[in-house]
Every structure is written in structure tokens, then in C-alpha cells.
Amino acid sequence: MKSKDILSRVFEITRDPRDGLLFLKEFQSLSPESFAILYADSETIFESSEALFSDLKLLYQLDLFPFVVLEEDSFQYLKVFFPLEQMGANPNDEKTLGFSYEIIAREEPLRESVKTSIQKKKIPILLWNDEIEKLESVLDRCRAILHSSKVIYVSIDGPFKDPNSGKVKSILQMENTFPVPSGVTITESQKEFIQLSEAMLSKIEDPKFSIVLTSPFTLLTELFTVKGSGTLVKRKNKIHKFESTDGVDMVRLFRLIEESFGKKLKPDFFQSKFDVLFLEESYRACAWMQKTEYGYLLSKFAVNGVARGAGVGRDIWDQILEHCSPLFWRSKPDNTINKWYMSIAQGIEKDSSWYYYWLGVDQSLIPGIISLLKSQPEDFGLPNPSSDV
Template structure:
């Protein structure tokens, strides 16, 4: 009973229960026995072995079975941190063996620690993406950082980062060159579960930039896919799909994982819809969409429900905001004399979605 209580408290400390439930369901439905490869550096294993083992054990308690990958020339000095724990099973991949199977243990009671006698890049090239498409690099240094020391929540392979992070970014670039769809993240042994189970994460996701297309009418837009994205993101049905025809700007991810729709209001852009699909949340699509919006000139304003969980992000993006009972209204690049007018318009504008929720799985609130 004590451990069950401790386990529950630990999960609660990671993030919101709805986020954890959403990601847990997503991972369990992936259809793969192997959840991920966990690739710790030598410092993580030698200086924080208990924390690393605890996070891995909790993953197994949740029904997710990763494999730990240790490679030479440092693996031989790290193995002993796992040898005396019956939760883990050590398997050696000898250098003369060309292939290795990552299928999960049949008893589902032990976690595999793969001791590869090859180097890291060679080993990963033989396993990714053929046997695994989710890799979490774990290191004491944590997230990748810019030259000014700022942590990057999302990073493309060509980003300008500090010298110390050049090697890990080059490794990610190599892996993405073989398959741009793999999931790569960099975090600490203390934040592994938070990185995995929360939208914001606790490290850096490395992936290729999204292709954001700009449309000024519905010509060329897949209406059906756009409506599906909006309804999935908001968890409610559009009252009238014809509202799409009055949009003057639509920034849409080429894979329809996210979209920003803007209307005209007396020469100002009103951000009507900001939608990110469930599967794309936490991957940086929202920031890429926002950057695309800012690349277009003109004043901008929008509203969001007071209970929206991403209000702090909006507050950082906006030049100013005003809280009302039900809505918060934000603005950017707007003349101060027009602020009362835009607050009045945004706060009284009718909603475009029904009041009834769709049976959407793992809904994370994102209303505007």
C-alpha cells in the first residue's frame, strides 16, 4: 500500500493527470512492445544511478518497457550499476554479431540493459529506425542550449547551439537523416518521466522543421482535414464550417498537425483559431505556427478562455492582455488607442464551436 501511494504521489508531481493519461494511452496504442531506447551518458549512470533506475522502473509499472543502451568505450564501467538490481537484465551485443533483437522480455518483469561492444553511432544506426523510433538521450547537462545559455524546448538539427551541445546535435542530425519521423529528446535522469509525459516536457526535442503553408483563401486547402484538425484540437464540433471561407490568412502545417486561422477586423488581424492536433502537442508545432504568423505584417489580437492552460505562453507572446470574467484578450503590434475597441469585439464575439464535447481521446484544452 505504501508503494502504491508513493507511486501515485510521484506521478502527481510530474504533471497534470490529464496530460499523463493522454500520453500513456498514446504510447500504449503504439503497437510496439519496446517503448523506447534510453541512452544515458556516463555521468548520468555513475552520478545518478538510483534516480535513473527509479524512473525506468516506474515506466514498467505503467506498462511501458524501454531498453537501456550502453555502448563502448564506456559501457564496461557502467554495467555494474544495473547488475545487482533484479529489475534489469543485462544482455551483451558482441561486436562480431551483426544484428540484435530489441523485442521486449516475455515475462514483462525485467527491463533490458543492452551492453553493445560497438560505438554509440554504429549501434544506433543498426537499431534505428528498424527496431525503435523513440530515443531519449539522458545526460546530467540536460537540455540543449543556445550560445547564450538559454534552454531549447525544441530544436532543429541545424540550430546554432553552444559548443558543448554540438556532438549530441550532430548525432541527432545523423539519425534524422535516415528517418525524419523518429522521436529524439535530450533530458536529465531527474526529469525523464516529466519529459515523456507532459506537453511542455523537461528537456529538448530534436526534429526537422515543419513545413508551414500560407493560404489567403480556401483554394488549395483540404477542407475535410482542416475541419477534422480543428474539431480534434478543440474537442467540439464547428457550428458552421462556412466560417472558414471568411479567413484572410491560414497558416497550416503541411501534414495538418496544426493550423492558425485569422480573420480581418477593420484592418487588424483577429486570430480566430489556433489548433494543434493531439499527436503533435509538445513537439514545437505551435511555436513554428506562431513564427509564421509573425512573419506577416499587421496588428494582431485574439482571445482565450481564462481557464486555458497555456495562458502563460500567450502572455509571453503578447504585447499586452486584459482579463475578463470568461475571456482573456491579447494583442500584439496594436495601437494603444484601439485596445478598448478590440477588447470589446473579442469579448462579445459569438463562439464558433458547439457547447457539446466530442468523444475525443485525451483532450487537452486549447479553446480560443
């Protein structure tokens, strides 16, 4: 299957080619051994291994090689029901895993062994025995050695869901203990996931690190869409508030804005000043605010594409609401975020060039606000599908 056909198949499954390409580019920018660590419990292997291996095959065909951790009992099951690719089985045989893999020996240096396996176009698999080492210890040790910021726990029970709506609890932010959703019945695998999350996140400082619980039937959707398909758990995003450029890497900030909107800023914007800046500590999102006679103008609301699935934008928005009222802003008509803006704004006015929004504003100020918004310069170059705020 050609690369284009593989991508088409992935996007057919995820129904999200635009974000899919964004995530693929992000994954391919990583060192191959750092892509992701994937653990599948024994029940998942026994009951739905073919669904999981189907998605792993597509990742393999995209030259993405997750580091897979399996229980020894699971692998014994696979040896009985699936031929071993490393012994020369045909990957196209329906009874094979569909991709080449290699068992990583515990006594060998892990990073070098994984890199060698990937260079040979084989997915590295580590066999785990609970009597030798606890799962938490295995995953944390491998994460540290491979410099991976993503751990995927695949379970037939799937992610946490709201007991009333049935919708997946997509993001949970943890401080000291796991924020178990109220009213949720916890399965054994979900209980293990909670314990893993608390143990790993309590000692990992990397703000990009996350551990996600997902189903074997939706692995690609979890990886290649902003919305995802699982419950992603991460440390609470740290948002800093600045009222001057002291302590702000302005070059890095401008790069974030340009990358988020897919456009180059005009030279004049580099000379402009913010009155308030909300900035995520890793420069993955920001809100550039200017104070006016009518309240606060949200000049730029920028969220790194990959960070959109980690709740960073929502945390920035919460800070805006807490500190900056009244609030108003504008957005291009083709901006995909307009649907959300319309759901949270107090009011909206439109013309052919812009949509104008306001929140917490006295009615008498609206004409002046719209006039001010219309007078604002266009800060980017030629527009493209990812519009400017």
C-alpha cells in the same frame, strides 16, 4: 504497486498530471516496440545507474518498455554490482535493477526479438561494442527497424544550459548543422550528442523524429511534461501558408482543432472559411485567420497536445506575426495560455466571458475590434477545462 499508485508516483515526480495523462495516452497508442530508444553512456551507468533504473522501473510498471542500448563495459559493471533479473533475482531487492529485462542477441531479427521480449514483460537491452559498430549506426539501424521517432541520450552531464541564466535550452531546431548555443562549454558526452544529432537528423525525413539529451535524474520529467527536462533537437518545423482550401485535408484539419481543444465544433463552423491558414505539415498545429476591416482575427490557434513540447506552436506564431498585422483575438478566462498571451499582447480588455487581445493595432480601432470580437459566435459545444481561442 497498483496502476493508480504508480501514476500518482509519476505525477508526484513530474508535478504535471494533466499533461502526464496526455503523454501516457500517446505512448500507449504506439506499437510497444516503437515507444523510445534509450542510450545511457558508461559514465552515467557507473555514477548514477540507480537513479536511471528507478525511472525505468516506473516505466516498466506502466507497461512502457524503452529499447535500451548500453555499452558492453557498462553491462559488465552491472553484472558485478546488480543481480541479473532474467536469472531469477527478486525485482524488489534493493540491489537489483528493479525490473525484468532481456539481452537481445545481435544475430537475431531485431524487431521480432524486441516484440517477444516485451510480450514477456521484459525491457529489451542491446549491448553495443564500438569496435563492431559505431553508436550512430546502431541507433539509426534500430530506429528504422523499430519505427521509433524518439531517441533519448542519457548523460550525467545533462542537457545544454544557458551560460547566463542556467536555464535548460529545451528545444533546438536543426537545418544543416547543430545550432550550438553561444557561450556554452561542451562536454565530451555533449559533443557526442551533437555528432549523433547531425548524423541522424541529416537523413531522417520524419518530422516527428527527435533526439533528446537529458539527465538520469529527470527522465520522467522529460517524457511526461510539455516543458521537458532536456535539450530536444529536431528538424525545423515546416509551416505551410494557405489562402484557399486547395491542398488542405479539411476533415483532418477540423479533427486537429477538436482534439486540441477537447471539444466538438458546432456544425456552423464547418461551413466557415479562412482567409489565411498556417498549417504544420503533419497537421500537428494550425492558425485559422480571417481578414476584417480592422486587420486579422485569429479565430483558432490549435496545437496538438504532444506537439506543444516540440516548438510547433511557437513556429506557427512567428508566421502569424510575419504575415498578419494588425492582429487580434479572444480567449476564455480559464484558458491556461492567457499568461503567455498577456506577455506578448499590446493590450487586453476583459469581461466575464472573454479576454480580448490585440497587437500592432492603432488605438482608434480598439473599440471596433472589441465589438467585433464580442459579436463572434461560440464555435464549440459545452466548455471544459481546455478552453477555446
